[in-house]
Amino acid sequence: KINTQDLLKAGVHFGHIARKWHPNMRPFIFMKKGGIHIIDLSKTVVKLNKACEELENIVFSGKKILLVGTKDQAKEKVSYYAKIANMPCVTERWLGGLLTNFTTIRKSVKKMNNIEKMKKNGTFNTLSKKEKLLIDRLYTKLYKNLGSISNMNHIPGGIFLVDPNKEKIALSEAKKLKIPVFAMVDTNTNPNEIEYPIPSNDDSSKSINIILKYVSETIQKAS
CATH class of the missing domain: 3.40.50.10490 (Glucose-6-phosphate isomerase like protein; domain 1)
Structure with a gap:
């Protein structure tokens, strides 16, 4: 009340x-x-x-x-x-486009989720130092903008x-x-x-x- x-x-x-x-x-x-x-x-x-x-x-x-x-x-x-x-x-x-261009935003969220999976299942550790650095940078950027909406599938x-x-x-x-x-x-x-x-x-x-x-x-x- x-x-x-x-x-x-x-x-x-x-x-x-x-x-x-x-x-x-x-x-x-x-x-x-x-x-x-x-x-x-x-x-x-x-x-x-x-x-x-x-x-x-x-x-x-x-x-x-x-x-x-x-x-x-x-x-x-x-x-x-x-x-x-x-x-x-x-x-x-x-x-911009978070709602009106939702399909594209979801693709970026999937990319972020895939990086998380790579880190969990060990695939990330098989990459070269340079690849790890690039992926880490991408993940940081994606997570900052999309981390809080990763559970929004629709x-x-x-x-x-x-x-x-x-x-x-x-x-x-x-x-x-x-x-x-x-x-x-x-x-x-x-x-x-x-x-x-x-x-x-x-x-x-x-x-x-x-x-x-x-x-x-x-x-x-x-x-």
């Missing part, structure tokens, strides 16, 4: 400086205090519940949720909760964005493929672009943490 007091303690209600607001966020703003917009947490609870219900349906049907957060405050949290929920994630740069059933303003390419690729988008929307974001917007502070690591905690628990329950 979502606890409003916990959201309050985590600072989920703190929005952006009022002059940076997006007018479509008006229904989710409680008041303006000290030049900062304050998010109405009762609306956050409603939207978070709705998002969690749909996430549960998607995961229950056997599909994956791709968690995305490449800003500094989000990286560690996204990686942590994706691991717990056994879901793919992106915390480094979003690779297009995900949904995508969760910590900050849609920061993850514009991910958002547009998901929309192009009609993948349901779940996202934390701060007061400077257009919620109408998101199918399942969750009004919340997307700049504080405590706020990101608590929203991801609820999302992760929902996914684990449905898995």
Whole structure:
């Protein structure tokens, strides 16, 4: 059950400086205090519940949720909760075509997995020093970009964005493929672009943490 007091303690209600607001966020703003917009947490609870219900349906049907957060405050949290929920994630740069050119991306993932197999079964040790060096370099590059999505064998059933303003390419690729988008929307974001917007502070690591905690628990329950 979502606890409003916990959201309050985590600072989920703190929005952006009022002059940076997006007018479509008006229904989710409680008041303006000290030049900062304050998010109405009762609306956050409603939207978070709705998002969690749909996430549960998607995961229950056997599909994956791709968690995305490449800003500094989000990286560690996204990686942590994706691991717990056994879901793919992106915390480094979003690779253009990750969704829209998924077949090519999967080929690169297979290449990475094959190198891992070579290292496990001893084939790697039979190679020359130069070959080992080249393969190691390739593996490092592939793992940095694709290691966290190696368990994503199909297009995900949904995508969760910590900050849609920061993850514009991910958002547009998901929309192009009609993948349901779940996202934390701060007061400077257009919620109408998101199918399942969750009004919340997307700049504080405590706020990101608590929203991801609820999302992760929902996914684990449905898995």
